[in-house]
Amino acid sequence: MDVPWQFRPATRADAAVLAGLERRCFSDPWPANAFTSALHAPHMQLFVAEAGLEIVGYFVGRAVAGEGEILNLAVVPEQRGQGLGRWLLEEGLTRLRQAGVGEVFLEVRASNAAARALYRARGFREVGRRREYYRHPVEDALVLRLGLAPA
Ligand SMILES: CC(C)(COP(=O)(O)OP(=O)(O)OC[C@H]1O[C@@H](n2cnc3c(N)ncnc32)[C@H](O)[C@@H]1OP(=O)(O)O)[C@@H](O)C(=O)NCCC(=O)NCCS
Structure with missing residues (x-):
């Protein structure tokens, strides 16, 4: 299927732009240095x-020892839906699968209906709750x- 978006790896030059988008997408946004640290992390x-x-x-x-974690995912408001x-x-x-991951975890705000529906539709299931996280x-x-099935 043709889609109007192209994917590319993020670079250090993107950190400030990503932090700006974060402020539009989250009430508790990552600062630019969180993206910079993530870009340097293994x-x-x-x-x-x-x-x-x-x-x-x-x-x-992040993919470590067969376990994956989704730390951040967002779409700018005008491109949603x-x-x-x-x-x-x-x-x-x-x-993540190509990096050897067999299971993926993530955290989502209990009130985030859009994200919860997205993850549920892809097969994610609730396995825990972190109080006042x-x-x-x-x-x-x-x-x-x-x-995840093996690659
Ligand atoms: C969650 C988010 C990434 C969804 O992005 P999006 O591009 O609008 O999602 P899509 O158009 O691909 O929708 C995919 C599915 O998500 C769910 N969904 C998306 N928006 C929804 C909404 N407003 N209400 C309910 N379900 C919704 C639906 O299941 C939808 O499938 P459908 O179209 O077949 O009904 C986006 O709303 C966002 O960036 N939110 C702010 C950041 C955030 O909360 N990130 C997740 C952190 S865990």
């Missing part, structure tokens, strides 16, 4: 989706898990 998968030359979505995941979140998630899962506002995190 075992990380960071990529962006572009429409033309503009970053409109991004994915941050067109399938980009699903594409980012699928591309991220493909990359988030700030701004304080809220529980649900821990979700998905098993």
